[in-house]
Amino acid sequence: MEIEINKNEIAERFMRYVQIDTQSDPQSNSHPSTEKQKDLSILLVKELIELGITDASMDEYGYVYATIPANSDKENIPVICFCSHVDTAPDCSGTGVKPILHRNYNGEEIILPDDTSQVLSAVTHPYLYKHINEDIITASGKTLLGADDKSGVAAIIQAADFIMQNPSIKHGTIKILFTPDEEVGKGTSKLDMEKLGADFGYTLDGGEAGSLEDETFSADGATIIINGVIAHPGYAKNKLVNAIKVAGEILHALPTTEWAPEATEKKEGFVHPVRMEGNAEKATIEFIVRDFDNDALIKHEERLKSIAEEVVSHYRGASIDFVITEQYRNMKLVLDENPQVAAYAAEAITRAGLDVKTENIRGGTDGSRLSFMGLPCPNIFTGMQCIHSKVEWIGVRDMAKAAETIVHLCMIWEEKN
Incomplete structure (x- = not known):
């Protein structure tokens, strides 16, 4: 018809x-x-x-x-x-x-x-x-x-x-x-x-x-919460760990020639920061994580967590919380x-x-x-x-x-x- x-x-x-x-x-x-x-x-x-x-x-x-x-x-x-x-x-x-x-x-x-x-x-x-x-x-x-x-x-x-x-x-x-x-x-x-x-x-x-x-894609959200060490800036020597600066270093440590939306195509997955907020004491970075394969998705998340942990390990007293939220499959x-x-x-x-x-x-x-x-x-x-x-x-x-x-x-x- x-x-x-x-x-x-x-x-x-x-x-x-x-x-x-x-x-x-x-x-x-x-x-x-x-x-x-x-x-x-x-x-x-x-x-x-x-x-x-x-x-x-x-x-x-x-x-x-x-x-x-x-x-x-x-x-x-x-x-x-x-x-x-x-x-x-x-x-x-x-x-x-x-x-x-x-x-x-x-x-x-x-x-x-x-x-x-x-x-x-x-x-x-x-x-x-x-x-x-x-x-x-x-x-x-x-x-x-x-x-x-x-x-x-x-x-x-x-x-x-x-x-x-x-x-x-x-x-x-x-x-x-x-x-x-x-x-x-x-x-x-x-x-x-x-x-x-x-x-x-x-x-x-x-x-x-x-x-x-x-x-x-299969999709998750990943949130990294950076817990800094707060101190009065006038008396902060050897005390202050600025969570905003740590967050910036985590972002700087992300690959730029692969693993990012601007560097991937077809069936390649990526990790992409989409939002950041915070202060010297606590900062939060939100990411979206994407891949067509669920096992690869988990590996992306593990890699992101490892990068963040490596950065934070250089700052005495600082720590991170790493939270994954399932979005769709x-x-x-x-x-x-x-x-x-x-x-x-x-x-x-x-x-x-x-x-x-x-x-x-x-x-x-x-x-x-x-x-x-x-x-x-x-x-x-x-x-x-x-x-x-x-x-x-x-x-x-x-x-x-x-x-x-x-x-x-x-x-x-x-x-x-």
């Missing part, structure tokens, strides 16, 4: 969503980390209800749950879920986003009007060449765009709209889930899995059209036990007329956690490019193809079960 997603509608939908400020806050302990994320969630519930999805609702934590009931006579079709996150990254301003629709992109440089130093060029971003004579969307130069992950949100809503308007498409029960706080690692922390009630899932949170990601460990989930996604992408590009993610998605919470969940493309930056952009055709892929997936699960 030919699926024709309305490109103008999905572009308008996406541009409406990105104008709502939904940045999450990594320093917040509330759920969601910012109340403004609920502004988009409330709108999404309204739109889902308008589509005829009567059980759409938002809970106190900002999660949106909705169900498209099965319309197939077949029994025992697994319940599948499509998930995207509403928050945008704190890396770049998301306040006052002004999306610009560039009709029939001609391949030339795009100078963003609100900051002319921000230039989008196909020379430096060659994926643009595949969008010549197609519509693309950028921000105006002062903010990120928010394609990560409002393009996924738009694709899911657009696909739901198409399915609701075309009852001849046979499918099992479909669950829709929109989460807050994915960008700060808390996207599933308050998720009610029983309420969700799905067997398998897909996040819509990927890049180039056709990409299917079934592997992520490589979803491939779960997906390999459920090969049909990714296989059906690959078939859906092919039916949408695209070449499948199976990739791994040098990062994580809600799907990483969901997979280990009992919902095997690979990641599907939406088209987002240059994410978390002022030159972030997306092709309208790619978003439409993502929505089309969702519709094909619903049909495939019905056909094969």
Whole structure:
């Protein structure tokens, strides 16, 4: 069956969503980390209800749950879920986003009007060449765009709209889930899995059209607390051990040509300092630790601890506390036990007329956690490019193809079960 997603509608939908400020806050302990994320969630519930999805609702934590009931006579079709996150990254301003629709992109440089130093060029971003004579969307130069992950949100809503308007498409029960706080690692922390009630899932949170990601980093957080020796600075000779200086020496001891994000690629892991605070008495350094292999992850942590201990050993009276916090694990460990989930996604992408590009993610998605919470969940493309930056952009055709892929997936699960 030919699926024709309305490109103008999905572009308008996406541009409406990105104008709502939904940045999450990594320093917040509330759920969601910012109340403004609920502004988009409330709108999404309204739109889902308008589509005829009567059980759409938002809970106190900002999660949106909705169900498209099965319309197939077949029994025992697994319940599948499509998930995207509403928050945008704190890396770049998301306040006052002004999306610009560039009709029939001609391949030339795009100078963003609100900051002319921000230039989008196909020379430096060659994926643009595949969008010549197609519509693309950028921000105006002062903010990120928010394609990560409002393009996924738009694709899911657009696909739901198409399915609701075309009852001849046979499918099992479909669950829709929109989460807050994915960008700060808390996207599933308050998720009610029983309420969700799905067997398998897909996040819509990927890049180039056709990409299917079934592997992520395994991830931990590492915290080094340096306990110095405090003394009045006027009488500190042979007494004071300044924790800030020790912290600086630990950072200086880290390798720079390997083992760091700026020096690694593909399946290489890394250790990355992300935050530091403190005073002369006590200082704290926070790290993220990443690798595709769990055993290698542990070795990275042991190496980091060893470096810190070696530095501190030269300071009499100083000590460290070393704390590891598990964040997420490589979803491939779960997906390999459920090969049909990714296989059906690959078939859906092919039916949408695209070449499948199976990739791994040098990062994580809600799907990483969901997979280990009992919902095997690979990641599907939406088209987002240059994410978390002022030159972030997306092709309208790619978003439409993502929505089309969702519709094909619903049909495939019905056909094969």
